[in-house]
Amino acid sequence: DVKVTQSSRYLVKRTGEKVFLECVQDMDHENMFWYRQDPGLGLRLIYFSYDVKMKEKGDIPEGYSVSREKKERFSLILESASTNQTSMYLCASNKPDGTGELFFGEGSRLTVL
Amino acid sequence: AQSVAQPEDQVNVAEGNPLTVKCTYSVSGNPYLFWYVQYPNRGLQFLLKYITGDNLVKGSYGFEAEFNKSQTSFHLKKPSALVSDSALYFCAVRDRGQGSARQLTFGSGTQLTVLP
Known part of the structure; x- marks a missing residue:
């Protein structure tokens, strides 16, 4: 069964912390994406x-960076988390x-305090 | 530019009744159209897609959708709703003229609640 795996389902971080969200796919796909989902706004591409x-x-790339060192892995980085980055990723x-x-992972719910 | 509108934030329907979740789109060329479903605290799951051919597309869990080019619509339907169909539904579009690397555009989502 093909899969997109997000390593963290739930995270709680404090303002200013650096946050890494990891994603791995086993379908040999060239394209990988990070979206943010907020109520009433649908999915927005980061x-x-x-x-x-x-x-x-x-x-909406502001406040985020990404890394793709290997084909199967795509990481989203919040250099200094802020409360307005509390969301589902x-x-x-x-x-x-x-x-x-698109083939989706299960999502990572991030809360920034 | 491409866009999708889901005019209803919330749809309520009684179990056993037919359901419709509305979607309209705008693209400069011809569209690929998709429906996804999301259960609480889960990722999006693919339901069905329109690529070409028959305007009535059948998908997973008994869902179907009708592509209407003149009305630029792609409404999701099911003849008899189940309580387990309660979820958040997203419509998405991609202009065929664009490479897939530039991804789908999603609607804002419609929360479907099926009442027992």
Whole structure:
């Protein structure tokens, strides 16, 4: 069964802490994505990566960075967490030559105090 | 630019009744259209997609959706709702002219509640 795995389902951090959210996929997908989900706002794209070491900003990249050192792994980094980054974070992947259908992880719910 | 509208934040329906969750879209070219479902504290699960061909698309769990090009709509339907269908539903669109690396655009979501 194909999978996108997010290592942390629930995290509680304090303002100013550095936060790492990890995502691994086993489908050999070139594209990987980080979304943020907030009530009433749907899913908003933070960053995506179309190859190892390649990344592009999405719609709301401010306050975030990403790392993709290996094809299967895509990390989201909050350099200095703030309370307005309390949210559900969703990782997804797909192949570049398909219809765009995304495969999602289970999500990481981050609370910043 | 591409966009998706889900005009209803909340839809309530009695168990056994038909359900409809509405979605309209805007793309400059031809669309790929998707429906995803999300259960509480879970990721999004794929339900169905429209690529080409028959305007009526059948998906998982008895759901179907009808692509209507003239009305730019892709409403999700099910003939008989179950309490277990209660979840958050997202519609998404991608312009076929764009590479998939530039990803889908999602609607804001519709919370479906099926009442026993």
